[in-house]
Amino acid sequence: MANYINGDEVRITKVGTCLVDVEFYSGERFEGLEPRRLFPLSGLRNYITLLDSDLKEKAVIRDLDRLMPDSKKAIEDCLEEYYLIPRITAVLNIVEKFGVLKWTIMTDRGERTIRIKNRHSDIKTLYDGRILVRDANDNRYEIPDVSALDKHSQKLLSYEL
Amino acid sequence: METHNFLKNRELPEAIEKKLLEALGKDEKLLFAIVADLTPEATYGDSVIAFCEKRFFVCSDEALREYVYDGIEDCFVKRMYGNARLVFLRDGKKNEILSFTYSVASLCDMAALFIKNVALGEPFSEQLEIVEATYDKLNLVCPKCGRTLIRQGAECIHCQSKSKIAAKLMKYVTPQWKRLLVCLILSIITTAVALFPPYATKTIVDTVIPNRDLKGLATLVLTLFLCYLVQHVISALRGYLLRISGDRIVMELRNDVYEKAQHLPMRFYDKTSTGSVINRISGDSNTIQAFILKITQEVVVQFFMLIGIIVIMFAMDWRLTLLSLIPVPLVVVGAKIFSRKIAPFYKKIWRRWASVSGILTDTIPCIRIVKSFAGEDRAVDRFKKHNAEWYKVDTASARITTVFPCIIGFAVTCGSLLIWAIGGRWAITTNEEMLSLGLLVSFISYTSMFYTPVNFFAYLSDSYQGALAAIERILDIIDAEPEVNLPDAKKVTHLDGRIEFKNVNFSFDKTKKTLNNINLTIEPGDIVGIVGTTGSGKSTLINLLMRFYDNYDGEILVDGTDIKNLDLESYRACIGYVQQEPIMFSDTIFNNIAYGVPNAHVEQVIHAAETSNAHEFIARQPDGYDSMLGERGVGLSGGEKQRLSIARALLKNPSILIFDEATASVDSETENLIQEAIERLISGRTTLMIAHRLSTLKKANKIVVVDQGKIIEFGSHEELMALKGKYYTLIEIQSLAEKTNRARIEAGV
Ligand SMILES: Nc1ncnc2c1ncn2[C@@H]1O[C@H](COP(=O)(O)OP(=O)(O)OP(=O)(O)O)[C@@H](O)[C@H]1O
Ligand SMILES: [Mg+2]
Numbered sequence: 001m002a003n004y005i006n007g008d009e010v011r012i013t014k015v016g017t018c019l020v021d022v023e024f025y026s027g028e029r030f031e032g033l034e035p036r037r038l039f040p041l042s043g044l045r046n047y048i049t050l051l052d053s054d055l056k057e058k059a060v061i062r063d064l065d066r067l068m069p070d071s072k073k074a075i076e077d078c079l080e081e082y083y084l085i086p087r088i089t090a091v092l093n094i095v096e097k098f099g100v101l102k103w104t105i106m107t108d109r110g111e112r113t114i115r116i117k118n119r120h121s122d123i124k125t126l127y128d129g130r131i132l133v134r135d136a137n138d139n140r141y142e143i144p145d146v147s148a149l150d151k152h153s154q155k156l157l158s159y160e161l
Numbered sequence: 162m163e164t165h166n167f168l169k170n171r172e173l174p175e176a177i178e179k180k181l182l183e184a185l186g187k188d189e190k191l192l193f194a195i196v197a198d199l200t201p202e203a204t205y206g207d208s209v210i211a212f213c214e215k216r217f218f219v220c221s222d223e224a225l226r227e228y229v230y231d232g233i234e235d236c237f238v239k240r241m242y243g244n245a246r247l248v249f250l251r252d253g254k255k256n257e258i259l260s261f262t263y264s265v266a267s268l269c270d271m272a273a274l275f276i277k278n279v280a281l282g283e284p285f286s287e288q289l290e291i292v293e294a295t296y297d298k299l300n301l302v303c304p305k306c307g308r309t310l311i312r313q314g315a316e317c318i319h320c321q322s323k324s325k326i327a328a329k330l331m332k333y334v335t336p337q338w339k340r341l342l343v344c345l346i347l348s349i350i351t352t353a354v355a356l357f358p359p360y361a362t363k364t365i366v367d368t369v370i371p372n373r374d375l376k377g378l379a380t381l382v383l384t385l386f387l388c389y390l391v392q393h394v395i396s397a398l399r400g401y402l403l404r405i406s407g408d409r410i411v412m413e414l415r416n417d418v419y420e421k422a423q424h425l426p427m428r429f430y431d432k433t434s435t436g437s438v439i440n441r442i443s444g445d446s447n448t449i450q451a452f453i454l455k456i457t458q459e460v461v462v463q464f465f466m467l468i469g470i471i472v473i474m475f476a477m478d479w480r481l482t483l484l485s486l487i488p489v490p491l492v493v494v495g496a497k498i499f500s501r502k503i504a505p506f507y508k509k510i511w512r513r514w515a516s517v518s519g520i521l522t523d524t525i526p527c528i529r530i531v532k533s534f535a536g537e538d539r540a541v542d543r544f545k546k547h548n549a550e551w552y553k554v555d556t557a558s559a560r561i562t563t564v565f566p567c568i569i570g571f572a573v574t575c576g577s578l579l580i581w582a583i584g585g586r587w588a589i590t591t592n593e594e595m596l597s598l599g600l601l602v603s604f605i606s607y608t609s610m611f612y613t614p615v616n617f618f619a620y621l622s623d624s625y626q627g628a629l630a631a632i633e634r635i636l637d638i639i640d641a642e643p644e645v646n647l648p649d650a651k652k653v654t655h656l657d658g659r660i661e662f663k664n665v666n667f668s669f670d671k672t673k674k675t676l677n678n679i680n681l682t683i684e685p686g687d688i689v690g691i692v693g694t695t696g697s698g699k700s701t702l703i704n705l706l707m708r709f710y711d712n713y714d715g716e717i718l719v720d721g722t723d724i725k726n727l728d729l730e731s732y733r734a735c736i737g738y739v740q741q742e743p744i745m746f747s748d749t750i751f752n753n754i755a756y757g758v759p760n761a762h763v764e765q766v767i768h769a770a771e772t773s774n775a776h777e778f779i780a781r782q783p784d785g786y787d788s789m790l791g792e793r794g795v796g797l798s799g800g801e802k803q804r805l806s807i808a809r810a811l812l813k814n815p816s817i818l819i820f821d822e823a824t825a826s827v828d829s830e831t832e833n834l835i836q837e838a839i840e841r842l843i844s845g846r847t848t849l850m851i852a853h854r855l856s857t858l859k860k861a862n863k864i865v866v867v868d869q870g871k872i873i874e875f876g877s878h879e880e881l882m883a884l885k886g887k888y889y890t891l892i893e894i895q896s897l898a899e900k901t902n903r904a905r906i907e908a909g910v
Contacts, residue, residue: 017246040242082242112205137671138263140243159508161509
């Protein structure tokens with residue numbers, strides 16, 4: 001059964017890129033665990049699994065926000081390193097040539113031009129209104145809220161969604 | 162300064178290149194470099210990893226670091242989510258030296274392998290060759306669209322086509338051109354005839370009635386009668402002809418899409434739902450047919466109509482004509498706004514519809530599962546929800562499609578009021594010469610006729626857009642890269658069965674590496690057992706050998722020839738493949754066995770069934786070999802299906818036999834039967850057997866152990882047992898389990 005972590009019964013310290021040590025107050029201790037989301041799309045702050053170097057699960061954090069501040073920060077930093085899903089803040093240009101979409105986008109990581117092979121399978125609208133985009137190299141991008149984008153971006157997107 | 166030629170994926174940023182060159186020793190040369198796309202802070206930015214013979218550099222705008230190969234114990238790419246790191250191990254310590262997105266991940270895979278192998282002392286020039294091959298492949302992209310080409314100089318299937326949608330469609334129109342031409346002529350006749358009645362009205366009102374000319378009246382009525390007769394007879398004839406050509410077009414289109422769909426690679430089906438493919442074959446081809454007819458017929462007809470009416474109207478009265486032209490700009494502008502508003506809807510509606518039909522194709526074939534989990538209500542709910550989504554979008558678009566034309570239509574009708582008002586005024590207040598009553602009446606008729614073609618052309622771009630969405634989806638299939646057969650591919654009728662995997666790397670998508678540097682040689686006549694935990698990549702290995710996926714790195718050779726150079730059909734015909742899930746068609750048992758060899762003799766089929774121990778149970782069926790199977794083999798047990806699929810593979814008399822868990826879902830007695838069958842089969846052929854139950858592999862003379870996409874052990878049973886590695890533990894676990902089982906049974910007795 002999953003070893004659930006509810007709240008303040010552990011201390012978690014970051015020890016490397018995407019690596020944490022986990023110390024339960026009961027005395028149990030794990031070193032070099034890798035936090036990963038069990039629900040990378042639908043649950044960003046819930047159910048974080050902690051895997052050892054053989055990818056065996058050692059514990060699952062139920063809710064990030066119930067951890068102690070330091071532990072929470074450690075996990076957040078690791079997740080930040082592990083998951084690179086640039087948020088699209090503006091769509092600058094969309095051209096379609098020979099069936100390939102070329103989007104020039106501004107993201108929170110900088111500007112980039114991406115190629116999208118198939119608008120039907122690579123652009124997905126989730127139920128909460130977020131839009132996920134996958135480029136030709138299987139990189140992921142996210143638009144958290146289309147209506148928060150500027151007019152120009154919205155107009156460009158309206159043809160694709 | 163001397164020029165520096167080295168392999169690279171794109172031009173290095175100038176500052177970085179300068180820094181690198183300065184760091185080089187006197188006789189040092191850069192061999193290759195990779196421009197990666199993430200800074201250490203995980204924002205987009207260039208950093209470069211560059212390789213020399215003795216050391217390599219990682220250079221970004223801020224810093225230049227150098228590393229030597231010596232002492233590196235391991236080097237690999239750590240894939241995270243959306244980004245990855247190049248990591249090497251020295252003195253047991255991990256060093257992360259480079260961050261990048263998946264865009265350069267496969268290049269960095271190669272770099273990692275290079276670093277590792279050079280550090281381990283593999284011959285340097287050999288390693289460099291692998292690197293060169295990888296860069297060569299990198300350049301195998303279409304210069305126009307950036308898609309990967311199959312080989313050097315190949316024509317990009319996408320670029321040569323999608324740019325010429327019209328040309329593509331003409332392929333379906335040209336065979337019909339005679340019929341379509343006749344239709345066109347017929348419709349021009351009807352159009353011309355349709356122009357006459359208003360003129361007749363004028364004559365009746367202006368001359369016949371005032372002059373009480375009964376004879377003239379009779380002539381006119383008769384002429385009108387003939388007009389109407391011609392009009393309707395011709396349009397019936399034309400409708401029939403059009404229907405024929407339209408059906409032909411849609412039939413050809415459907416055939417092509419279906420044929421194409423058969424030849425699409427597995428890669429396509431991994432990503433596209435079968436529902437959307439079915440939708441395209443059944444629905445979109447109809448949309449396109451309607452559009453083709455519209456373009457080839459209506460456009461010409463409406464154009465003639467427009468010209469004809471304008472000429473007549475001007476001839477009758479130029480002032481009224483100008484008056485009636487007033488609403489035209491309104492129509493044009495209105496239509497522009499309309500098509501801008503409606504354009505996004507076409508794709509939206511289709512997407513919603515695709516998800517509705519996706520549920521159909523998902524749940525209806527799996528109705529057993531739905532029922533067994535009492536999921537009917539949930540299925541209905543889900544269906545309703547998606548259907549409601551579709552409804553929402555469709556009705557939203559309906560508001561536009563119905564309201565807009567209404568407003569425009571209203572404005573146009575008001576335009577004719579203008580003619581009544583002003584023309585009527587002229588008719589009342591001025592004398593006959595200025596404007597006769599008949600002229601006014603017939604003019605009004607022409608005006609209303611005039612707006613049919615105007616509307617048509619105004620909304621043409623809109624219907625074009627709707628059709629374009631459908632065309633795009635069809636071309637998605639028609640233009641998708643099919644499984645490739647090189648033009649000079651070698652046809653084979655027989656294989657000796659020597660199989661070699663050379664440095665094969667494969668991933669279904671770039672997020673995860675499924676097969677990692679596979680090297681394997683299988684001699685003719687070998688019986689090779691493939692074992693490993695679930696998900697380790699055994700079936701994938703077979704998928705590559707079957708050429709279901711072509712986008713792997715490295716080479717797979719059969720009898721010394723790269724399988725990519727073999728004629729696909731003839732190659733696959735030489736391989737008997739019994740899949741992990743036995744799949745049957747809804748056809749008779751006989752036809753299911755004879756699927757690979759449609760013209761097989763009855764006795765051959767029976768023989769195949771006998772050899773695979775299927776004959777007995779078939780004979781027990783009331784309908785014997787004629788038993789009709791339900792969809793996907795409903796009506797047979799799992800083991801029975803498995804035996805049929807073995808018979809099917811056997812009938813091909815293949816040179817290479819592949820069993821993927823052929824005895825997975827049967828009891829041990831049936832397993833023994835199947836085992837016997839297999840043993841009868843495999844003499845003299847190269848055989849690959851994937852098995853979880855290791856007892857199945859008694860006959861195997863070689864065992865391959867696959868673990869997490871790598872081959873970790875390879876050798877005979879005895880060798881691997883002596884190795885005391887993974888295979889040894891697997892055997893131990895299984896025999897232990899068997900022993901306890903037996904003990905339990907004995908204790909129970
Ligand atoms: N079409 C696919 N797209 C993406 N990933 C896939 C696909 N098919 C298989 N995989 C993944 O590739 C890995 C290897 O799968 P494979 O089917 O080769 O395993 P296997 O060794 O045959 O397992 P089993 O013994 O259960 O049949 C698995 O992790 C699986 O999730
Ligand atoms: Mg398998």
